[in-house]
Amino acid sequence: MPTYRLTQPNLTALLDRVAGDRQVLKSVPVRDTDQYTYRIHRPGEPFEYAGFRASPSLKGVLFPIREKMGTFPAESTEAPELAPVPMVVGAAACDLKALASLDAVFLEQDFVDPFYQQRRDALRVISQDCTDPRPSCACTYLGFKPYPEEGYDLNLSQVEGE
Secondary structure, three states, X not given: OOOOOOOHHHHHHHHHHHHOOOOEEEEEEEXXXXXXXXXEOOOOOOOOOOOOOOOOXXXXXXXXXXXXXXXXXXXXXXXXXXXXXXXXXXXXXXXXHHHHHHHHHHOOOOOOOHHHHHHHHHOEEEEEOOOOOOOOOHHHHHOOOOOOOOOOOEEEOOOOOO
């Protein structure tokens, strides 16, 4: 797999460009705490590299809290259009392992969930290496590597502050 060097301004420009076409959720620090969460990218706002996994998990991206799945009595035989799926930036290796578990349940069994499949096919993930995993992190407990090995479209590794 090729490796490219991407400076912070170029990463911000990339996210700005993608955000013109779709929503971008990125890992951001929660001020005055030792936590990260996902928030919608704002144009020009730099990506702040997290040293560990953001909370909550990515499950909410693939399973919205509320969504119209159909009507009764049926107005049409067509399935309703699903809400657009954002691109996720800053996902950790454990997030990608969790997505692989969801894939096994919803895509690799006798019944394939068409709503999940549509969202999963549309999901784009820019992952990141964890440079400071916490004692409570899954990679620490379960012996995972703190960097993604698969399941991402692009991975970020912080090198010399870039």
